[in-house]
Amino acid sequence: MITLTINDKEVSVEDGTLILEAAKQAGFHIPTFCYQPILSRLASCRICLVEIEGQRKLQPSCVTPVMPGMKVQTESQDVKEARIGVLEFFLSNHALDCPVCDKGGECELQNMVYKYGPKKGEFTEKKERFHEKDYILSPVIVKNSNRCVQCLRCVRVCDEAVGRTMLGPMGRGAHQEETSFLKSYMDCDQCGNCIEVCPVGCFMRLPYRYRARPWDLKSASTICPYCATGCRMDIQERGGEYIRAISKFGKGVNSELMCARGRFGFDFLNNEDRLTKPLRKKDDGTFEEITWAEALETIKTNFKLSSPERIGAIISARNTNEEFYLLQKLMRTVLKSNNIDSSPRWSSDAVSAYVTACGINEGGTSIADSIDVDTVLITGSHISDENPVTDYLLRRAFDTRRIGVIIASPRAMKLDSSAQMTLRNIPASDGTLLKAVVAELYTAKPEAFKGVTGLTKIKTLDSATLSKDCGVALDDIKATTGKLLKSDQISILAGTEYLRFPESLEGLVFLRDALRALKKDLKILPLLDRCNQRGAWDMGIHPAFTPGYEALEKEGLGCDRMVQAADDRQLDMLYVICENIAGLYPDAKYAVSALSKLKFLVVQDVFMSETAKLAHIVLPGAAFAEKDGSFTNQEGRAQKIDSLLPPPGEAKTALEVIAAIGRELDYGFGPSTADEVLAEIREATSMYREVEIDTARNDSALVKGKPAALRIADFLGKKRFDDVEAENKPSLPVPVVKVKPLSFKLVTGNHLFYSGTIARRSHTLRNLVSGPMVEVSVADAERLGLSDGDTVRVKGKYHEAILTLKSKKGSRDGIAFIPENFTEVGLNRFLKRGEGIQEVTIRKI
Amino acid sequence: MLTEETKTHIEGLLNKYKTRRSAVMPALMHAQKQNAGNLTEEDMREVADYIGLNPVVTNEIVGFYTMYNPLKDIGTYHIQVCANLSCSLRQAEFIIEYLEKKLDIKSGETTKNKRYTLTRVECLGSCGTAPMMQINDDYFEDLTVSKVDEILSNLD
Amino acid sequence: MEKILLKNIHKEDSFKIETYLAGGGYVALKKALKERPDDIIQLVQDSNLRGRGGAGFPAGLKWSFIPKDPTMQKYLACNADEGEPGTFKDRAIIDNDPHLLIEGMIITSFAIGASSSYIYIRGEFEFGASRLEEAIAEAYEKGYLGDNILGTGFNLDMAVHRGAGAYICGEETALLDSLEGRRGQPRIKPPFPAIAGLYGKPTVINNVETLSCIPAIVEKGAKWFAAIGPEKSPGPKIFGVSGHVERPGLYELPMGTSAREIIFEHSGGMLGGKKFKALIPGGVTAPMLVEEELDTGMDFDSLAALGSMLGSGGMIVMDETTCMVRVSWIINKFFSHESCGKCTPCREGTTWLTKVLYRIEHGEGNAGDVELLDRICGNIFGRTFCPLGDGAVMALRGCMKHFRDEFVYHVEHKRCKVC
Ligand SMILES: Cc1cc2nc3c(=O)[nH]c(=O)nc-3n(C[C@H](O)[C@H](O)[C@H](O)COP(=O)(O)O)c2cc1C
Ligand code: SF4
Ligand code: SF4
Ligand code: SF4
Ligand code: FES
């Protein structure tokens, strides 16, 4: 601790604290422009100058660390004059067109001038003008450089956090203008972080332009509905229309950062196709509008007709914890069924295994903690596209601290540039790669492995064979092993590939146990792609465990088995909330035919999905900005969301509907408000008992878990991992695909601009991409004689699609990636239940 | 388009420095020379690509340093006359006026036949032999009107 | 005085290694390589050699800040950006005696433990850059550069990096950014380059003239050097005289030679016998001196005592016909043109000053403009990121201190008092 005086007040702060921060702690505000804690230091705007006793010149408080005994003045005459001087300089070359500027009313320059003066500028010279009219830089960005204060926050955020380096200061001195390469239209992340960090009205949202003044807006604080990074944002409306999402400095895990989906993808809320009335399917297959009373009556009658094991519920991972809790309560206590699940994209067995492997049932791990280590291994995730803001946060940490980063992924990604090593494994062989590493660890330190579960198996692992199977050179595996051995603290960030290909989890578990045996301090952070996926599991949206991961004696059916049961006519009723089984289940034909066999399908959703079309009753639902409650992000951070507007028409939140159905079936069913449900959640599970639901950023909001006695299914046999040693099973078969010329392995995942089906209803996001695409490596594109933008026919065994080709530098050859989210592609029609990875061919047309 | 010769040159530059990025300034300068003093958008992109940088970096560089002429139309002979203090005390203005009249252009302009571009520049480090000018790479010092005539008539 | 820095420049083929060797070149290097690096640093400290780039920082002291860890990569960067208007001294050495500089750089690198060195030369010096490149190639060939220099086990690489037109790259940290392939803008200090310089490694940056003094110091000793000129800033100094004198050019004289002597004896007096009006003693940044101050010794401390500075030693002489408003406008225009744009006071302030000065000079001044200049100066001075902005103010204030009446006259009469 260092003691100094600021404005004659004695303060003690930590070593290395900047004067600016120390002053803040002491309650003195120093204005800033170029300072931005997460970005590199500039000290260029000079608005933050302070007086330090004994120093000839005023010093920038944003880069000057405190020293013992320092005497600082932040409001002396000199300081005030300097501040006014700087402001006057800004105004001397500033457009001063506040009345027509989008930033008016929330502009940092305007506010500062208002607060500190100068009362009148003396600048009467002709101003430099960069351009006459605002110019458009991308589908979401419009620029006016005449208002710039040259703080370079835009340039730095794009380079240092986003990692795109799309912007630069062009020109010199007073002619310097921050813009894109020759002011060209940008093909970038479209994250709008440049807009958010700009203190003045230079970077502006194109969709929001001239649409409102800040004081006309109503806002609510909520969490982004896309990936599980869980970015906090304020959603804003005017006249019943959602028009802006903003992120705020210092709020949420993300602070000011968001990605394109979060910042621009909220407009699906306004989509004219929103469902607004309950519907019933007529005999001719068309829908008619009915009242809620009629709908509930029909649901009640049908539910009562069925026996518990013939009823199921599937809810998407975008609903609130409160809705999850209430749904499983309805299912388990009223309908007596454990047939509950959340995603058709992977099996419930995979979820059980993943939850245990990552220790999700043991409580939360923050991103900050997971990267405060020596080595980070990122595996099974295309993090740059799947969890963009996690990527931004990691990049900044990786580039400024000495953290060893290893990324294993078949496809190249933006974060690769921050990694010391990138391993390009064959798709679906993530676990094989980890096993090869484990084999090497064992060879290096066999004595440490005493008593490790799975040791018998580990002993038989052969790194050379495994290296061939996963397509990563043995030397790279050895180098990875070397890095891990040298590190004391290690984090593994494990993505959704482990859920898609759960065979891989065995490798993850082996590595986890091996590193623990080697006395490494190990953290595992799951990387998830739906905003409340973790919350769904925490709340017991799973056939095998209840809220808080208490294993059930009698396991119900997961989504996969429910579809199968429907196909076998073993399931009669299915209640689906916002989940699009027909659109996402990895075998479209099978799913549609199975769901069509149901006696009664009720779907609540915000849009008419492929699944809703198959329903007998369709209920209009509410989306994130229309709900109160909480989401739990991938870290296990439970975060509060507030509603801004009621859902459109007669639409209702899932919470209301579940409660209503519950009451139809059991008069005493409840509770029915988010707050009451949360209170009951706290009662029901120790995991959430002491959690403070986070409204800003607070580590006590991380859920506290206890390792639950989860039964972990072995996806191949019926055994658990724990039994593996006894049996010493042969190595799991990894789908090795020999790449024939022109033949590609089909890989799926999220697109940077989309995650899930709601994104396709956002006009802004749709505008960012010309259309559905397929991505291959640059080498493959060359091999096929194709270039970016070519239209190609992608043909598989069961389906084909016409797509636009994109090539990616550095990706593994022989892989065709198609994002999950283009409904028109029918991606899941390429897939066949039980067949694993499919091969496709690509031809130019 | 970068010529093979330019690419070989850039390849050589890369050995000189610890980072590839350090080569960006000389690489751009070479590309400009290859195009008789003009830097095209394509070259800026290609240099960036070759070195492994985002194109925006080359834009930053050429906008900051005055010797790059991005997207300009510089004549065969780029006449740069120093107008800073020492030269100005020695009648640099007079030389500039003379050149403007002789070439029938204002400084900052290029003659119609693309032969000459005239630019006023800041001190070129030749103050003891003022007034002076630079034509392409060469310095001409202790200028007088008749000397200017002679120099121009001797250009190829 | 016996010439030390300019002794070779008039020789035939002065730039060739043979000429240099014939004049006793690279003897100092051989001597130095037999010593301990620390002893050379001590020698240079004892010589009291102060940096010739402008700030006059003691060279030996700067070298002593370099960490001693032998496993650490270190760099030497020679500042050959010579951009300060009125300065043309380094170019003489670069063009005509490149080996003097190269020898100085090899010795310096040896002393600080650098294995890699760069000469950052301003882009316009195309001729000088190729001269240096040829000379460096000769030195490699003769085994003065490269691996195992003269069999001592000392390795050193040397390369020329050309700027591309930016005065600010003369500022040492901007120079490093430029060498790293960025826009040349000054860096935050600390860390100082001696700790984290080029590519984040310890780096010494010295001016061409500073480094060119090294061989003589090694050869003839610290005492000899310290005895030339004033005790606190000793040694030979190249004065570059330009403007209204009969014989503009470079004069190598002992530090502390009076300005009067340089102008009236060495440079042949005022051009056409006109009356002396003012002298800028060390490049346009250095505040002006007037007639009464001409007996001042041209060295760091004597000029500082007058509120001016030695700077680069580029002396610009002006006679009675010179309009000081115009001079100020030219100087300020230069600074606003060269402001790197990083910090607000310099970027906006110099631009504003130039606009006001332009108006005053062109007879469009308004009442209050002179005070406005004062106020803008006040808002720049001491608040900029690097000394460039301060320099603009020093130059203008220096002029207004002596010739305020001319500014006032311009504003009031909309025309010049002298021309
Ligand atoms: C704006 C500015 C321009 C400068 N230009 C030069 C220059 O052209 N040449 C030079 O040697 N030093 C220049 N300097 C000084 C350098 O920053 C640095 O002090 C010098 O190179 C150190 O070398 P020395 O100690 O040998 O003088 C400049 C400084 C500033 C602030
Ligand atoms: S939108 Fe994002 S990626 Fe694009 S320029 Fe702005 S910060 Fe960079
Ligand atoms: S555009 Fe905005 S963020 Fe960028 S430098 Fe200018 S004021 Fe700062
Ligand atoms: S004073 Fe500021 S703007 Fe001017 S050159 Fe220095 S850093 Fe750049
Ligand atoms: S905030 Fe400190 S200089 Fe800009």
Ligand code: FES
């Ligand atoms: S002032 Fe013209 S060359 Fe220096």
